[in-house]
Amino acid sequence: MTARWTIFCSIIDNFGDIGVCWRLARQLVNEHRLEVELWVDDWPALSGFVSAQCPAFDEAALLSSSHILWADGVCIRQWPRPWKSQFLLDQHIAVSDVIIEAFGCELPDAVKQALVDVSKPLLWLNLEYLSAETWVKDCHGLSSPQNVSRLVKKIFFFPGFEQGTGGLLRETDLINKHAHWQQQADLRQQLIQLAGLKPVACDNPLLVSLFSYHTPALTTWLDALVEQQQPVICFVPVGKSLDGIQSYFSTSQLVAGNVLSRGALTVVVLPFRSQEEYDCLLSLCDFNLVRGEDSFVRAQWAARPMIWHIYPQDDGVHMLKLQAFEQLYLQGLENDVRKAWHAFSNGWNQGEDCRELWHHLRPQLSGLQSHARKWQKKLAVMPDLATNLVNFETLFKLSAHP
Amino acid sequence: MKTAQEIKPGQVIMIDGSPWKVQKNEFNRAGRSSAINKMKLKNILNGMQTETTFKCDDKLEYIVLEQKEVTYSYFADPMYVFVDSDYEQIEIEKDDLENVLMYIEDGMEDVCQAVFYNNKVISVDLPKTIVRQIAYTEPSVRGDTSGKVTKLARLGNGHELQVSSFCEIGDYIEIDTLTGEYKARVKR
Structure with missing residues (x-):
């Protein structure tokens, strides 16, 4: 039975x-x-x-x-x-x-x-x-x-x-799915096309996803993305994460499919996605800003550099939880990479100015990429x-x- | 009924009809607004020990036990002997003195509360503040009188704790028995 x-x-x-x-x-x-x-x-x-x-x-x-x-x-x-x-x-x-x-x-x-x-x-x-x-x-x-x-x-x-x-939580085929998605160049290309960038402008853009709680750090991070040399496409699913984007672009009522641009930054508003589609998005992006528990875990299985916006608790106890994760996650990372990740993570979670912090983190993404793979493998053993x-x-x- | 968060070490809760003494109650914050209490429990009837968890607002049945004022008299290996106001001797096991043991020393005059269940002592509580003499500590740091800088000091029974850096050997200090922390230097 x-x-x-x-x-x-x-x-x-x-x-x-x-x-x-x-x-x-x-x-x-x-x-x-x-x-x-x-x-x-x-x-x-x-x-x-x-x-x-x-x-x-x-x-x-x-x-x-x-x-x-x-x-x-x-x-x-x-x-x-x-x-x-x-x-x-x-x-x-x-x-x-x-x-x-x-x-x-x-x-x-x-x-x-x-x-x-x-x-x-x-x-x-x-x-x-x-x-x-x-x-x-x-x-x-x-x-x-x-x-x-x-x-x-x-x-x-x-x-x-x-x-x-x-x-x-990890489905049996999840790691293979990520490997498959990441091998499909056309999937990444399809994502880029959502931004409607011209071919020249979209040459090797940085793809990032944003799913966070409200934080004043967002504006400063967007400033940093705007002034980047490399084009950057930021994917934001509809929902509360959009509030900060709307205010940054002085617009309202953003809906799925909207595309906004300023400087090097293009923001693409995505519809509410199925869990599998969101997994695929995390897999294809070069950097993911995630929050809470579900997207946080999924970003780790995607084996991409990520920053965790932890659920803020009144007495600040969430920062202890963030530190505890950091102690595990950053083990084995080179000092420069660890410092840059820690500074941005802290800045983001405490609502600080993240403009300079991003410019320090950005050059470390390749180091964080190989680390994210090692971390995924380590977790997958359990x-x-x-x-x-x-x-x-x-x-x-x-x-x-x- | 009390919530798990309100239960203090030394209190007794009923689980499946058996009385369990709470030896330790640790509070941890989980996600969002939830919190968890991890308790170390000892079955009063058979001595069995276990660890459990509760949501901090889980309601637990606790029992109020008979209490008596006692003072420490002497150690008769393996029992600690206390006397009550009628000079009746009460023998207590080391395990039932968990939160007190570190402050027990010959000649101590603190009036303690012995807690009984079915005529058996299950715990002893010290007053909230006690005074002890420092048996050894490193010499004082010159110039610091703020009390913010601390150093290790040893009591007569070997127990060690952090005290203000201006404390000397032979000084009397107040100790908070709930936190185990040094409070102040006092004169005697």
């Missing part, structure tokens, strides 16, 4: 949470042959997201659907807020083999109540945020007693960059997150039924 996994996902900001949960759900279905139900609380956001992933779905139709749909083998269901407790539904969830609360979202009370009466072992996983901090290894895999039933075991599961953590989750559940089952 196929094991059933239930994932709860609360969409808080943009498509990061659902992006991770969707990748995980698809991988569990397609690579591990599991039955997966994905409960999502923001149906309008979900509808927009799914229609971008699966063109066969029409967003308007999804919005008016019965709040349950199948996409890529995953059963997606609406998580009503507040939860409308129905005995049969609560029981249905409680007989899952695994329940995942993604990013610490809280299970509905009625579901927790239903767990009291389970008659078979159930693994309840709190899938946490990604962090490179050392305490993550100490907390990964620890139990979290909940006083519900002795058959229910709750575990904190931490993604991570090192052995001893839950690893990172089992991926989905496989680690499945292996963890197998061990749990064995211990529950020795």
Whole structure:
């Protein structure tokens, strides 16, 4: 009998949470042959997201659907807020083999109540945020007693960059896909053509992608790109990242397909892309500015130089998390390259003037490129997150039924 | 009920009907606004130790235990002997003195709180501030009286901590027992 996994996902900001949960759900279905139900609380956001992933779905139709749909083998269901407790539904969830609360979202009370009466072992996983901090290894895999039933075991599961953590999401064919994309000169050419540059002007342009939170550093970085010798094409997907671009070009209402130019810089506004299309974009660009968790991880698999705009936290604790990642990521880099990367990363994340910092970083991109490849290979040696989750559940089952 | 974040070392929480003493409670910030508490726990009934994690706002059932004022008397290997106000002797294991052990020395007069569960002492708490004498430290740095520069000092029982650089051998110092940090030099 196929094991059933239930994932709860609360969409808080943009498509990061659902992006991770969707990748995980698809991988569990397609690579591990599991039955997966994905409960999502923001149906309008979900509808927009799914229609971008699966063109066969029409967003308007999804919005008016019965709040349950199948996409890529995953059963997606609406998580009503507040939860409308129905005995049969609560029981249905409680007989899952695994329940995942993604990013610490809280299970509905009625579901927790239903767990009291389970008659078979159930693994309840709190899938946490990604962090490179050392305490993550100490907390990964620890139990979290909940006083519900002795058959229910709750575990904190931490993604991570090192052995001893839950690893990172990575589909089996992802590394090969990146290699394939990067070998296709015509794909890069197609991207360049989106900018509508004349052949002379587009001779070997620098391709960059931008997906970041709001930061005053953006304007200064754009200034630096404008005054570059080499033409640069900056790809920006529609969304909040566009706000800073609009204000820089003193324009409004930018839509997908718009192209803006100043000096050496051409900005291309891209439509909301499927995850695979975004992976391909990261793969083809020479430098990626990414944010949060999902695009941050994907940029590392793309093996291209990147800067991480970390989610800013009120008390500044995000800078500790950034430093922790930096300590791992920059190992083995030459001093000049490391200094340039560190300075730009810090400047970007603290909203400082990045104009000069970019001019110092730019000559180091080739060093960062070879480093990004080494880093990708290093990460790829570890089992991926989905496989680690499945292996963890197998061990749990064995211990529950020795 | 208390949240995981509010639970302090020495307190006892109930898990699956068993009392567990919290030996350590570390707070870590995860992503966004979430936070995690990692606890080191010891089962009061069978001595088993384990580590667990909780969301910081997970609600935990804790029990208030009987407390008694005691003072340290002597060490009778492997037990530490305390006496209460009725001069009743109470023997306590080293593991139950985890947060106190570093400050125990012969002749100490601090009035401590012994915590009981089913008539067994499970922990001892020192006052928030205690006074100890420096047994050894390097000579003072001339000219610095700000207290910002620190150096290592050893207490009579061998425990070491950072103190202000103007402190000398034989000086009495106040120590915050919650943080383990030097607070000030005092006169006796």
